[in-house]
Amino acid sequence: MRKILVVGAGQSGLQLALGLQSNGYEVTLMSNRTADEIRSGRVMSTQCMFHTALQHERDLQVNFWESQAPKIEGLGVSVAAPGSFDPGPSQRAIDWVGKLDGYAQSVDQRVKMAGWMETFAQRGGQLVIHGAAVSDLDYFARTYDLVLVSAGKGELVSMFGRDASRSPYAEPQRALAVAYVHGMGPRPEHPEFDAVRCNLVPGVGELFVMPTLTTSGRADILFWEGIPGGPLDVFKGVKDPSEHLSLTLELMEKFLPWEYARATKVELTDANATLAGRYAPTVRNPIGRLPGGGAVLGVADVVVANDPITGQGSNSASKCAASYLDSIIGHGDKPFDEEWMQGTFDRYWDTAQHVVKWTNAMLGVPPEHVLNLIGAAGQLQPVADRFANGFNNPADFENFFYEPEKTNAYLASVSG
Structure with missing residues (x-):
């Protein structure tokens, strides 16, 4: 042996x-x-x-936890419209959800x-x-x-x-801050299925919201990725979990009011439910x-x-x-x-x-053809679905993501 x-x-x-x-x-x-x-x-x-x-x-x-963990059937992308911070749909320049071929889970x-x-x-x-x-x-x-x-x-x-x-x-590209919470409401536009939500605030950073199974049952993860030195890079040295959560929510209210609207009743899942850090x-x-x-x-x-x-x-x-x-x-x-x-x-x-x-x-500034692709996914469901399924098979991005020619050819084939 x-x-x-x-x-x-x-x-x-x-x-x-x-x-x-x-x-x-x-x-x-x-x-x-x-x-x-x-x-x-x-x-x-x-x-x-x-x-x-x-x-x-x-x-x-x-x-072992497959039957208990939420089944995540979609992956949604929202991009904050510049300079507008009220919760209506007009405050999102882009907002769509792609359906996953096989569900995802978080434990x-x-x-x-x-x-x-x-x-x-x-x-x-x-x-x-x-x-x-x-x-x-x-x-x-x-x-x-x-x-x-x-x-x-x-x-x-x-x-x-x-x-x-x-x-x-050579340096960290994002400052990371995580909170596990109970009490998050569903997204009103798709209450019937669970999705991971990727919210992009150009020049500031990203917020991910994902349903999970934790030690105390079903919960959601609120996860900020802030551009170093920017308005989200404020968690360093925050030791108190409740202060960490208030900061998280304050930033959601300011930059992503549509996500904040469903987070008004959240509380931490436990005393160890927060984490912050960064690495290259x-x-x-x-x-x-x-x-x-x-x-x-x-x-x-x-x-x-x-x-x-x-x-x-x-x-x-x-x-x-x-x-x-x-x-x-x-x-x-x-x-x-x-x-x-x-x-x-x-x-x-x-x-x-x-x-x-x-x-x-x-992690870089998205080039124009990538912005066009993410925008097109709001009009063309097959594009949203393919982008979402790239999280399962990132090799597929070679075919339609990196090069403007391939992106344009792909979009032309779908919209034609």
Whole structure:
């Protein structure tokens, strides 16, 4: 039986550990927190997982919350009209919703990671509660056939050098602020189905509203992405959760009154329901070399970390775990050498590169043809639907998003 160590118990680390376990590997999982500490701790992220990523969980039969989590059937885009801040539809220059081919879902990572960790232990996995340092990995690399690092923050990430050719931004491009709330009303124009709402305020930032399942049941996530130094970049140093929520709502009232109108009765889901921070989107070299000469393989956002503006974090983590699982199983009992590690990452990069390209494009000022495309989606439902389904398969944006010629040809084919 091959022995594999997974360091880090997020979406990718746990999904990979559970997948390896069900395929007969002897798996050790290292987490710096217990399941109970995760469940009762601070929210870790926003997450909206689309069909392909959810299917990876179904394939492993670990989709334990599928019947409880809201089914997200659409993805809506609204763009604030310049200089007008009252709640009527005239205050939106653009407002549409695309229907998803397969529904999306969001499960608070505190719920999912705690549940998966308990499942891993119940199924006989070796669970070690310990924050790993590089010196620990030096020892473990000699005792395991393969060490996978999926802890996306802290000292371990520094082992994986930044790939400058694939990382155009050296600085964070958005200031992030998250609040999980109960009491959000439905969008009056589409009360019959749940959708993720992407609200764009040109030159200021974005607000995402997404239905989720949290520790206390159904909730909504209010997620601001502010351009650094702009009017939304005000959450740094805000420690008090209720102050964080009031700021969130104040900014909604000012910039996105139609979203504020359904948020007048919201309250935080719990005392740990807020989060703020920022990081630079970065692609890193996948192989971490240890002082003792061993090598470890980076997983998911250890090696490809995107800004959450395109909602790809947990989707990418799921796709990375599924791709790595296939590569490990397919390798049989041959050694997991550096050549195999690089090949395993390259295979994942085939899909990850499309996420990186799209996310970095969305962080910039949209060119005219992209504004035309988003505008056209308000008149042409097939355009709205295709854009929405790009969140599930970002590779499709190559066909109609980046180049004016392709965008124009596509719009002509749909409107003709």
